[in-house]
Amino acid sequence: MSVLRRTFLGGVVGVGVTTVLTACIPLRAEDAVIEPLPSGSLAPLPTALPGPQILPLDPTMPVFGVPSGSIYSLPTTVGNPIAWTVDDGWDADVVESYAVFARETGARLTFFICGSANGWSRSASILKPLVESGQVQIANHTHSHIRMVDASDDVIRAELMTNHDVIQNLFGVDARPYFRPPFGVYDERVARVAASVGYTVPVLWNGTLSDAGAIDPTLLVDFASRYMKPGVILLGHANHWPVATVFPQLVKILEDRNLVTVTLNDVYRA
Ligand SMILES: [Zn+2]
Numbered sequence: 001m002s003v004l005r006r007t008f009l010g011g012v013v014g015v016g017v018t019t020v021l022t023a024c025i026p027l028r029a030e031d032a033v034i035e036p037l038p039s040g041s042l043a044p045l046p047t048a049l050p051g052p053q054i055l056p057l058d059p060t061m062p063v064f065g066v067p068s069g070s071i072y073s074l075p076t077t078v079g080n081p082i083a084w085t086v087d088d089g090w091d092a093d094v095v096e097s098y099a100v101f102a103r104e105t106g107a108r109l110t111f112f113i114c115g116s117a118n119g120w121s122r123s124a125s126i127l128k129p130l131v132e133s134g135q136v137q138i139a140n141h142t143h144s145h146i147r148m149v150d151a152s153d154d155v156i157r158a159e160l161m162t163n164h165d166v167i168q169n170l171f172g173v174d175a176r177p178y179f180r181p182p183f184g185v186y187d188e189r190v191a192r193v194a195a196s197v198g199y200t201v202p203v204l205w206n207g208t209l210s211d212a213g214a215i216d217p218t219l220l221v222d223f224a225s226r227y228m229k230p231g232v233i234l235l236g237h238a239n240h241w242p243v244a245t246v247f248p249q250l251v252k253i254l255e256d257r258n259l260v261t262v263t264l265n266d267v268y269r270a
Pocket of ligand 1: 088145182
């Protein structure tokens with residue numbers, strides 16, 4: 001991952017690098033130089049920040065039964081739902097950016113996490129309350145991002161259940177029945193073995209931010225514009241910086257199209 005990130009940053013001129021870094025890396029306390037302000041000089045924060053807003057969940061939106069097999073898109077329904085899903089978590093800073101983004105905007109997201117990725121434990125304290133409220137859902141993407149069709153039955157089960165335990169420990173939830181086969185590759189055997197441990201719904205996608213690898217932020221916004229539409233299961237990744245620099249643009253697209261972010265649990269219930 002670090003190679004890919006260097007490639008991305010190396011391809012951006014100096015001012016771009018500065019923008020990317022300052023926009024996203026949390027300031028460490030030891031780096032901060034804090035000048036005291038005269039008393040009374042701070043205006044109160046507005047209760048609602050200006051700019052694009054995430055629409056709240058529509059309580060009248062229809063709810064469907066849990067699917068009996070794989071899904072690629074949401075049911076055609078009213079309310080303009082879009083399931084924004086976020087995979088992997090190889091970069092802890094990007095995971096944290098997503099977590100803060102969700103907390104600050106109310107965006108309803110489904111994270112398909114790999115427990116072996118280092119990004120999740122650091123942001124668990126931000127995400128856990130959002131998981132408990134139902135705003136954020138956690139689902140299973142295998143522990144170490146294996147190509148499931150190449151793995152034995154035992155390895156498939158172990159990868160899912162090791163990850164299952166990580167999710168349970170970090171977030172206190174049972175991620176079943178939703179899993180996403182890494183690379184979107186699975187077959188009947190994989191589905192059968194996964195179902196034997198309760199993961200009965202492979203979740204694919206019909207829209208993508210195309211950011212599994214590093215991608216130019218402008219291109220990422222172009223993909224968002226192409227695929228952020230009603231009924232879409234949108235694939236994103238918490239792996240590289242660009243997405244964390246364009247959240248306002250992505251929210252603007254959602255707002256302009258009256259799209260309502262939903263988790264899988266918002267749409268499907270037992
Ligand atoms: Zn993945």
